[in-house]
Amino acid sequence: MKLVGKELSPGQQVALEWNEPSRCCLVVEGLLRRYSNLSNGTVQTLSIHVPGDIPDLQGLHLRTMDHTLASIGGSKVALLAHREILDVLRKSPRLVALFWRESLVDAAVARAWVKVLGGHDALGRFAHLACELYVRMRVMGLVSDNSYPLPITQVHLGETIGASVVHVNRILKKLRDDRLLVHKRGRLVILNWDRLSEVADFDPAYLNLREPLYLDLTPAGG
Template sequence: MDRELVFAALLRRLNTVSGLEDADIAALHELPIAIRHWEAGRAIVSDGERPTDSCLVIEGFCIRSKVIASGQRQILSIHIPGEIPDLQSLHLHRMDHDLITLTASTLGFISHASLRALTRAKPNITEVLWRDTLIDSAMFREWIVNVGQRPATGRLAHIVLELRRRLEVTGRPAGDNFEMPLTQEQIGEALGITPVHANRVIKQLREERIVDISRGRVTVLDEAKLGELAQFDDRYLHQNPSL
């Protein structure tokens, strides 16, 4: 894995979050990043742990989730290359949820020590990273709305469109057909429904020729109907730093 490619992915993401000066980019470039490979379905950090690093997703998909006492799991977010899903652990020392790979992944670990040193030295970088965690927060807000207010079909449509929108910005082609490597059980955990009902909803959207979700891929069949179902408005993603 070429270190420059890793750096480019990080930079593209952070530049999406906000503008950076040359000196800041140079400083980011000096960050030590330990690259490691992870199998699918393995915990990167678990609830209750005190991680010493935050991790950049270089390749693959990850999710964050919480398990409640009764054993049920809620998926909180889906993460794609270029994102730093557990940046929050820099200042929230004990994990309150799990971070897990969905597919085999390449991860870049950045120590909290080096991140802290960098943010102490470079206020611009602090603001960019802070802003990144605030966007994370905005996505959680929308996820609450999704689970709380939309019917199951709308929830699924919304998650599909959010993922596509975010994939687009990373420079990956995400047209009518793209990767969403969740099993139906995991889709249920993301939407707050049972796997049986997830299957019903997927089946319905397939039969109505709105969207086809199978074998970890999404095929959009009817853009207009999908948009209507999802009521998707990407403002909450704050993808344009200048506004």
């Protein structure tokens, strides 16, 4: 299959809401996010994607994008034409099942966010985000010293957990003061995983990581 590599600058958009994409985007390096604009002028992040994800896989079967896909810091992606993916899938039912499963995990993550946004206050929301990203980054071997790269502004964090910048700032301060985590210089450091995951009511089961890839693929685990 032909791969088109591409480097993305911070904020650069890969696919636009309302558009009809003709290719998928595999995250190779960095972070991407899905977001959508509300009528009141604000932005809501729908999900954050780590290397290994294919955030616009749904484009294979759904014509129009219901959100925009864009890079958070700088990132690298690989673009795959729908046509070529479909050619491969026609020949491999096994791969279809694998991709379908990826869609299902993506949906499970979205459901987890519905649960978090509906059931937790802003502190719990942020804690959950930190926990989820920690686990997902760790699977990809991107965690070191209990920390992982998270080059995102407080404005974007607010758009993700549904809180104002001011409130995000206060939450970060509280988590810092309580020695649960620190977000500094584009990196998130977990200081106390047990208490953090307790505050977040976090259970990684929904990520469906029964087969820990990182054990096979990465030289050094989390």
